[in-house]
Amino acid sequence: MGSQLSVQAILNGRVAQRGDNLTVSLELVEARNGNQLWGKQYHRKLTDLVVLQSEIAHDVSEKLRWRLTGTEQQRLTKRGTENAEAYQAYLKGLYYWYKYPAPGYEKSREYFQ
Numbered sequence: 147m148g149s150q151l152s153v154q155a156i157l158n159g160r161v162a163q164r165g166d167n168l169t170v171s172l173e174l175v176e177a178r179n180g181n182q183l184w185g186k187q188y189h190r191k192l193t194d195l196v197v198l199q200s201e202i203a204h205d206v207s208e209k210l211r212w213r214l215t216g217t218e219q220q221r222l223t224k225r226g227t228e229n230a231e232a233y234q235a236y237l238k239g240l241y242y243w244y245k246y247p248a249p250g251y252e253k254s255r256e257y258f259q
Contacts, residue, residue, distance in 0.1 A: 159172040192234070
């Protein structure tokens with residue numbers, strides 16, 4: 147699969163939510179042989195979702211040994227909102243936006259509003 151995508155590594159993940167608790171499990175694997183390069187579990191409150199996204203981006207980029215420019219580092223840490231509830235509504239809106247057929251569009255509009 148890695149050769150089809152022209153990538154050296156693939157990031158796999160699972161997200162589980164129980165009440166206000168969120169668990170994100172990630173693993174970075176070598177595309178050519180499937181060997182795990184890195185793995186980590188994050189346990190956070192749902193209200194920390196925005197901060198968690200930045201933490202994951204930082205951790206993964208560090209494990210890939212990227213040499214980021216100042217602009218790229220700023221892009222990694224840039225947040226669209228500090229409001230976790232607004233961010234969740236946005237993510238749900240995206241989910242329904244990409245569902246087919248059209249009823250998903252109506253549902254997505256509700257979340258975007």
